[in-house]
Amino acid sequence: MRLFIFDVGGVIAENTNVVPSICNFLGISKDEFLDSAEMENIIALQTGRLTAEEFVYMFSRKLGRPVPGNIWEMFFKPEPIEETVEIIKQLRRKHRVIAGTNTIEPHFKVHTLRGDYDIFDKVYASHIIGFAKPDIEFYSHILEKEFCMPEETFFTDDTARNVEAAAKTGMNAFHFTESATLREKLREYL
Numbered sequence: 001m002r003l004f005i006f007d008v009g010g011v012i013a014e015n016t017n018v019v020p021s022i023c024n025f026l027g028i029s030k031d032e033f034l035d036s037a038e039m040e041n042i043i044a045l046q047t048g049r050l051t052a053e054e055f056v057y058m059f060s061r062k063l064g065r066p067v068p069g070n071i072w073e074m075f076f077k078p079e080p081i082e083e084t085v086e087i088i089k090q091l092r093r094k095h096r097v098i099a100g101t102n103t104i105e106p107h108f109k110v111h112t113l114r115g116d117y118d119i120f121d122k123v124y125a126s127h128i129i130g131f132a133k134p135d136i137e138f139y140s141h142i143l144e145k146e147f148c149m150p151e152e153t154f155f156t157d158d159t160a161r162n163v164e165a166a167a168k169t170g171m172n173a174f175h176f177t178e179s180a181t182l183r184e185k186l187r188e189y190l
Helices: 019-026 030-037 039-046 052-063 082-092 105-114 136-146 160-168 179-187
Strands: 003-006 096-101 122-125 153-157 172-175
Touching: 003 082, 019 030, 030 039, 030 052, 039 052, 082 096, 082 179, 096 136, 122 136, 136 153, 136 160, 153 160, 153 179, 160 172
Parallel strands: 003 096, 003 153, 096 122, 153 172
Antiparallel strands: none
């Protein structure tokens, strides 16, 4: 393997889903959140076509009441998954290891300020590159920028549809559930 690609939320960091906390804070159900947020706006936020401020403005209007402008940061308190972080540090001694993550600008800032991305050689964030998983363009963009063939690449993510999409490109794709099984799987490629 020439390239190892790791998802961030759910693979190297847990406690990254802020939607339940936002719903609790606003006193709404997840369905109400999704209805007011609108899936196309969430995707636009993840792919950088909408700023967090624009998203909150539209979300507030649809919800029919004001929402704090920093709603995405208020509850974002990621915790490192230490065993996965250690796997990445070991891999980087001999291999190129990058992050391929669906994220939004406020969360990217938090991870950057905390140094969470320092374990990677490079980070490909959806809101910067303009594509989000499971869009095939997300994977193609990374492979092109890394000058790497899919079969030379190992990809892991905790979301099954993202793993399936990576496998369709020809990548060696692994559905992450825990660090111990990831370590076992990586032994096959090292």
